[in-house]
Amino acid sequence: MLRYFTGRLLAAIPTLLVLVTLAFVMMRAAPGGPFDSEHMLQPEIRANLERMYHLDEPLLAQYGRYLGNLVRGDLGPSYKYPDWTVNELIAAGLPVSLLLGGLAMLIALFAGFAAGAFAALRQNSAGDHAVMGVAMTGISVPTFVTAPLLILIFAVYAGILPAGGWNGGAWRNLVLPVAVLALPQIAYIARLTRGAMIEVLRSDYIRTARAKGLRTRAIVLRHALKPSLLPVVSYLGPAVAAVLTGSLVVEQIFGLPGIGRYFIQGALNRDYTLVMGVVVFYGAFVIAMNLVVDLLYAWLDPQVRYR
Amino acid sequence: MTTLRAAAAALLVVALVAAGCTDRDGDAAPVSETTTLHRGNGLEPESLDPHRARGVETFSILRDLYEGLVAEAADGALIPGVAESWTVSDDGLVWTFALRDDARWSNGDPVTAHDFEWSLRRAVDPATGSGYAPMLAVIADIRVPDPLTLELTLTGPTPYLPGLLAQPIAFPVHRATVEAHEARFTRPENSVTNGAFRLVDWVSQSHLRVERNGHYWNDAATRLDAVVYHPVESEATELARYRAGELHLTRTFPAQQYEWLVRNLGDEVRTAPYLSTYFYGFNLTREPFAGNPELRAALSMAIDREVIANQVMGAGEIAAWSWVPPGVADYTPQVYEWADWPPEQRIAEAKRLYAAAGFSVDAPLRVELRYNTAEAHRRIAVAVASMWRDALGVETVLHNEEWGTFLANRQAQVLEVYRSGWVGDYNDANTFAEALLASHGLNDMGWHDARYEALVLGAGRETDLAARRAMLEQAERMMLADYPLIPLYFYVSKALVKPEVRGYEPNVMNVHPSRHLYLAQ
Numbered sequence: 001m002l003r004y005f006t007g008r009l010l011a012a013i014p015t016l017l018v019l020v021t022l023a024f025v026m027m028r029a030a031p032g033g034p035f036d037s038e039h040m041l042q043p044e045i046r047a048n049l050e051r052m053y054h055l056d057e058p059l060l061a062q063y064g065r066y067l068g069n070l071v072r073g074d075l076g077p078s079y080k081y082p083d084w085t086v087n088e089l090i091a092a093g094l095p096v097s098l099l100l101g102g103l104a105m106l107i108a109l110f111a112g113f114a115a116g117a118f119a120a121l122r123q124n125s126a127g128d129h130a131v132m133g134v135a136m137t138g139i140s141v142p143t144f145v146t147a148p149l150l151i152l153i154f155a156v157y158a159g160i161l162p163a164g165g166w167n168g169g170a171w172r173n174l175v176l177p178v179a180v181l182a183l184p185q186i187a188y189i190a191r192l193t194r195g196a197m198i199e200v201l202r203s204d205y206i207r208t209a210r211a212k213g214l215r216t217r218a219i220v221l222r223h224a225l226k227p228s229l230l231p232v233v234s235y236l237g238p239a240v241a242a243v244l245t246g247s248l249v250v251e252q253i254f255g256l257p258g259i260g261r262y263f264i265q266g267a268l269n270r271d272y273t274l275v276m277g278v279v280v281f282y283g284a285f286v287i288a289m290n291l292v293v294d295l296l297y298a299w300l301d302p303q304v305r306y307r
Numbered sequence: 308m309t310t311l312r313a314a315a316a317a318l319l320v321v322a323l324v325a326a327g328c329t330d331r332d333g334d335a336a337p338v339s340e341t342t343t344l345h346r347g348n349g350l351e352p353e354s355l356d357p358h359r360a361r362g363v364e365t366f367s368i369l370r371d372l373y374e375g376l377v378a379e380a381a382d383g384a385l386i387p388g389v390a391e392s393w394t395v396s397d398d399g400l401v402w403t404f405a406l407r408d409d410a411r412w413s414n415g416d417p418v419t420a421h422d423f424e425w426s427l428r429r430a431v432d433p434a435t436g437s438g439y440a441p442m443l444a445v446i447a448d449i450r451v452p453d454p455l456t457l458e459l460t461l462t463g464p465t466p467y468l469p470g471l472l473a474q475p476i477a478f479p480v481h482r483a484t485v486e487a488h489e490a491r492f493t494r495p496e497n498s499v500t501n502g503a504f505r506l507v508d509w510v511s512q513s514h515l516r517v518e519r520n521g522h523y524w525n526d527a528a529t530r531l532d533a534v535v536y537h538p539v540e541s542e543a544t545e546l547a548r549y550r551a552g553e554l555h556l557t558r559t560f561p562a563q564q565y566e567w568l569v570r571n572l573g574d575e576v577r578t579a580p581y582l583s584t585y586f587y588g589f590n591l592t593r594e595p596f597a598g599n600p601e602l603r604a605a606l607s608m609a610i611d612r613e614v615i616a617n618q619v620m621g622a623g624e625i626a627a628w629s630w631v632p633p634g635v636a637d638y639t640p641q642v643y644e645w646a647d648w649p650p651e652q653r654i655a656e657a658k659r660l661y662a663a664a665g666f667s668v669d670a671p672l673r674v675e676l677r678y679n680t681a682e683a684h685r686r687i688a689v690a691v692a693s694m695w696r697d698a699l700g701v702e703t704v705l706h707n708e709e710w711g712t713f714l715a716n717r718q719a720q721v722l723e724v725y726r727s728g729w730v731g732d733y734n735d736a737n738t739f740a741e742a743l744l745a746s747h748g749l750n751d752m753g754w755h756d757a758r759y760e761a762l763v764l765g766a767g768r769e770t771d772l773a774a775r776r777a778m779l780e781q782a783e784r785m786m787l788a789d790y791p792l793i794p795l796y797f798y799v800s801k802a803l804v805k806p807e808v809r810g811y812e813p814n815v816m817n818v819h820p821s822r823h824l825y826l827a828q
Binding site for chain 1: 361439490493540541718
């Protein structure tokens with residue numbers, strides 16, 4: 001197991017390297033530069049800034065310098081926010097994004113699984129149709145529609161929750177963004193669970209269990225639950241990616257200080273180092289989450305474990 | 308083993324999330340809401356170093372943290388700041404500022420002329436990398452006869468110097484702090500400022516809190532205990548937060564909702580003319596506009612500015628028939644001679660010029676109009692394209708681009724007609740005249756006229772103020788007659804202001820220092 005684990009970790013390095021290289025090339029290929037504005041800089045000031053940030057060196061040298069610093073854990077200075085380093089900005093934004101994403105994933109998992117199981121056990125009943133109808137809506141309505149709608153209802157009209165802002169991570173400020181982020185995932189997980197559980201409930205060993213006279217409750221909890229989780233677990237990797245990209249929108253709409261907002265601002269301002277820093281971080285995170293998913297999968301499915 | 312690891316990983320995630328929840332609940336309750344003003348402030352400030360700052364949002368914060376030799380009143384009028392008074396030599400070249408002796412930094416140090424000398428030199432030092440350094444190019448020499456006297460010698464008489472000195476680029480910074488902390492001197496734990504407020508907390512992209520500076524010379528007049536700036540890029544979010552009662556004052560509001568806002572929020576909607584011009588530039592370095600003033604004139608004359616300002620925009624924007632907006636001090640904007648012609652006559656003349664340029668209904672002009680992606684720009688472009696089509700039969704292709712790409716293409720002069728805008732840095736016609744010099748960053752048209760350059764640069768050296776004004780006005784007329792650009796409308800500043808906020812006065816510079824504001828009980 002340890003060998004498998006280290007093997008996977010080592011395999012992540014070339015993946016990250018490709019990611020860094022692609023991000024580097026794409027950022028530099030984008031027209032414009034970090035110091036462009038209508039208030040054009042005086043040539044000597046511009047030259048000075050470019051020298052300071054080594055932007056006057058050949059691209060390959062800059063790339064090498066970036067990789068060297070990256071290995072040492074230095075993501076460089078931010079061009080747009082000269083008062084901060086990229087490390088500082090990410091360190092400030094990461095807990096926010098992690099808290100948002102983590103809570104949304106947890107809620108999505110529990111609520112989604114519960115709703116899916118509920119629907120599966122009452123297949124084709126009114127309850128099933130109601131749950132799946134809501135789930136379908138949850139999947140098809142985009143975040144940038146649900147967010148303003150929920151803000152309007154709960155903040156502007158009812159006045160019971162804040163319309164935005166972080167406020168140090170107070171729970172009231174978290175409710176709406178986490179809900180918006182979790183909703184489509186709840187819906188997706190509910191549908192996956194329902195499908196998987198219906199299939200499991202139809203399988204031979206469940207029929208055997210029924211024939212033995214076991215109660216439905218025992219059958220579901222002891223025999224059907226674990227295999228129904230499998231597709232949900234394999235969906236976790238893409239779900240993490242979806243929550244990450246969703247958090248870009250959610251952070252923007254609710255004005256939360258997460259790293260998603262730096263990603264957008266960084267890209268718009270050609271803040272090369274900031275964008276690269278966030279990309280490296282996102283990449284490492286998604287790779288790590290995929291690894292966690294594989295481990296979970298091994299735990300749930302003996303066939304994978306003993307292979 | 309496997310089970311254990313997975314469980315440990317899962318636990319770790321839960322623990323992280325839970326830790327995030329609990330240790331952050333403490334600072335949720337603000338101290339005293341009644342004397343804390345919450346301001347929506349657009350983009351996150353890029354830097355709180357007054358010499359490196361670039362955006363108007365940042366300038367708002369810096370006006371609270373710092374005070375220059377000259378300051379701004381609630382209505383934007385220039386008033387003495389750290390300088391109690393000043394005198395100007397007869398030739399207008401030597402300005403002597405008498406500093407007040409009770410001006411203090413937030414750590415109690417006196418603010419001296421040496422602080423200003425060091426700061427002004429730092430602002431223009433290429434090592435500082437300031438985008439606004441050229442604004443200080445009029446200062447040729449700085450002398451400090453004594454700690455409370457600052458003498459500036461200029462390259463030419465500059466009647467707008469007080470306006471320049473009220474800008475963040477001319478603010479003093481605390482030398483010992485800057486030298487000790489370098490780029491980190493703007494952090495709350497290091498920050499030393501000389502304005503009515505001092506920096507207490509700055510969480511990037513979340514909020515920035517300033518509290519009254521007890522050492523400020525006029526602290527007795529400050530009525531707010533604290534101001535919290537909230538960076539909110541999205542206009543819709545800012546509006547929602549304002550309506551939910553989280554903000555007292557917004558930076559702007561969504562223009563498309565102007566009528567709804569006026570109907571529902573009434574007097575809370577505040578707009579005011581703003582010293583800025585929205586225009587379309589022609590690329591004069593390429594066909595079809597190079598050497599073709601008739602065509603450029605025809606396209607300009609075919610656009611009804613009143614429709615653009617009143618119907619397409621409609622939040623009080625003013626139709627632009629000149630380059631310099633109304634409201635600029637000691638200046639009369641020079642309007643096109645055809646500005647007050649009846650529409651039929653204007654269109655007829657446009658048709659004549661269009662034909663003279665060699666175009667007709669059978670051989671129409673095909674042109675690309677490019678703008679940076681934004682709803683308002685799209686609506687204006689659609690309106691302009693339809694006016695060109697109806698009046699002249701021009702076939703316009705609309706093309707929008709993300710800002711960075713758009714700016715790069717504009718500067719590379721590969722476009723045909725493009726959107727642009729200019730906000731005056733200070734209240735003087737020079738800030739508009741200068742922007743069209745060949746060397747200026749805004750002049751992506753590639754327009755160059757030696758007579759224009761001579762007039763504008765000459766005005767900078769002219770000691771007779773009436774003659775100076777005449778030269779700038781002549782320069783504007785000359786520029787308009789060559790049609791390098793199409794002024795479309797003059798912006799308005801837009802804000803939502805809660806009824807309990809007092810002391811807010813709309814003004815052409817759109818400056819609202821917090822020390823003039825207070826909350827009614």
